[in-house]
Amino acid sequence: MEYLNAFLTELLILVFITITFLQSGIDKIVDWKGNTGWLKEHFSGTFLAGQVPLMVGIILVLEVIAGLLAIAGIVEILTTGEVTLALYAAVLSAITLLMLLFGQRVAKDYAGAFTITGYFVVVILGVYIMS
Template sequence: MVLLDNLLPILDLSTGAMVVKSIIALYFAILFLQSGIDKVVNWQGNLSWLTGYFSKTFLKDRVPAMLGVIAVTEVVAGAFSAIGIVELLLIDGYSFALYGAALSTLNFVMLFFGQRIAQDYDAAAAMTNYFTIGVIAMIILGVPL
């Protein structure tokens, strides 16, 4: 019975919506801040790996620019998501969380494109799951509290 009593506030539609939106924003904040910061901190390692990954594609000469775009998009998506958590908790707003989810989903599309061009079909197939999560997150975050 104690468990049910603890869950009742989450089941309230307005509070429950805020909790779900906050968890979505937290997921994207963790995912993209870690990934984006790793790309910045370990630039050479990522650049080296991606240069080999795209070595047989028409993108081979664009790897540094692509890595830069992906790194910036990831950091901004993660930062917007983190700001979105604060916005959700303090003022019941959700704009930044929605922007974070939208940038996250855009990032998934860019990664999917690169994987398809590199003919890494298994990784591209796995990216579809992330894309689906991103689209669902945008739908949930786009609904007013």
């Protein structure tokens, strides 16, 4: 626990990533039909309309990997003081959020796109301080 104070900001960002992405991934697994059904309606009328299950699957995999990498990053920081896995978690989270932002913009859900901005700011701060 000697690294706790030295990496407090990084650890808090990783906990944020873990909660955000693992919860979202688990929700997609538990309610696949509900999520894809809502998103099919959300993307109806766009060029992405026929790709919803594939898109949800890709996002699901990325979210779970990002969440698990964040947990691994927490363990790595607390045991070695290294931030390699933590940085990977933050970068993958940023990429995932950019994909989500793209989808929201295509669907013309500007309020939803704006919401993603808050998450992105936290994650990009993590990328910045861990790189």
